[in-house]
Amino acid sequence: MIKTTGFYDLCIQESLFTSLLTNNDLIESLKSLHNFGYRTIAVNQSIDDGNIEVGKKKKKREPRETQDIVPVPFNLKRIQDVVAQLQLENFVVLNRLTVFFSHQEALHKITKSTNYKKFHIIAAAPTTMPAFTFTCTSLEADIFSFNPENKFNMRLNRKHYNLLIDRGFHFELLYSAAIQDSTKRKNLIHASHLFHAFGKSKNIIFSSGAENFMYIRSPYDIINLGFIFGLSELQCKSAVFHCPSKVVLNSVGRRHGKAVMFVENIESEKEDVIMLQESEGEDMETDQPRQKKTKI
Template sequence: MESVKGYFDYNVTDKCISNNFENIAKQLYDFGYHTIAINQTIDESLLEESISEGKKKKKIERQDIVPSPIDAKIIKGCDKLKILNRLTISFTTQDIINRIIKSPNYRKYHIIAAQPESQQAFQFTCTNFEADIFTFNPSTKPNYKMQRKLYYLLVERGVHFEIMYGPAIEDSTKRKNIIATAHMYHSFGKSRNIIISSGITNSFLIRNPYDVINLGLLFGLSDGQAKDAIQNNGRNVYMHGSTVLEFVCWKLY
């Protein structure tokens, strides 16, 4: 297991790859983020359309529903920047999860994030699903009810709760939802196991780590929790992701 250092940013969306990724990666490195994760999302609702289309066209070959992880080549001048691959699964029922886990591309990701969109999916994430990060869609209010018991269950399993600051800069509604969710994490779980990531789609949204620590204070975190959100908890997420990956590989073979 390699060691990861520096400030962590676990949500650099794949939209940044098409828009001059080298520039964005250099900027992130200069600001102080030495470990980043490129985030690719699987949305169950979009997937269902393509599956039904596939049935209509009667395709014989089975396409892998999980996209293959983007291979980020070493960027000149940022040799020390570690780039990981993260997969976010947005789902409402657990059926899609079983299909995803069996996919060969699934194992290639370092970090798995769960984005439940229903109460059933939320229950499934808390009990059965081996995710590293628990995330949410800032465009809408959550479709599930958080409970203290379930929050601590996730904490015990080593899952970290993600709060993104990029969408909060862009849009006022998203900002309200993000702050509301952050405060909910504070109320139900005393802001334990929180990570703050960028969720950026362009380079104007990057902020330096000390600004993000200050933002953490506004999200209801304490001094130590705000610093951990981009430091120590980031390291814990990587550790959790690596051990689960090893376990999954061991189980399959």
């Protein structure tokens, strides 16, 4: 079970961490993230469904080659080592995957991939209307995202919005795009006002989406910034605190099937290895045995 506390930034691009070559840079940036008040961050990797079709063609030519479409999750070892070294309390780092897709066929391949299951959080970013309706009806993910570079071109309506909320989705706004240039800012404000019009800005989360450390702002700045995105004072706070924490909780639920129950033996003096069992009911035979985990 992942225990997380606020504040949250559930989208920091992988490139931000890969660009920090020396350990000192990494230490500095993690320190300032901690000083800002962030306690849970997620390293984001994205895949586009346009690239996968190229992969498909390749496979037809060379049927032996079994390459996974989904990238291997970013190795958090280096970050976690630094966190342990700095003795930052309650600082959690997660993996997140953003899937940009225009057809549901390609999506099927992605969800069946083995790497897909290794990610903690999954964000869906449909680019066409059929893909959007598919997301509303049957896709299992945690976050509904979109690319602020393009105009928000979905025909949103109240029914779809509420459908997504009922299925535990949260709507994401990437604020670093708003800092970078005014077109992205316009798109972002447009989208957030649509969310306000159709769903009263329910279940909105803010995350940075930053590729450079200079584009990360403190959570209190973001709470204030929420006003121009049409959120109320309370919604602003929950957009960086309560809603992302629900995202993390929901993601645990999604990864483990219908019912989640962790049975842990806390008395460590009797047994060295703490066994963690899950009772899954009917889901047991359909899912993989990797759901039985050993955790300390």
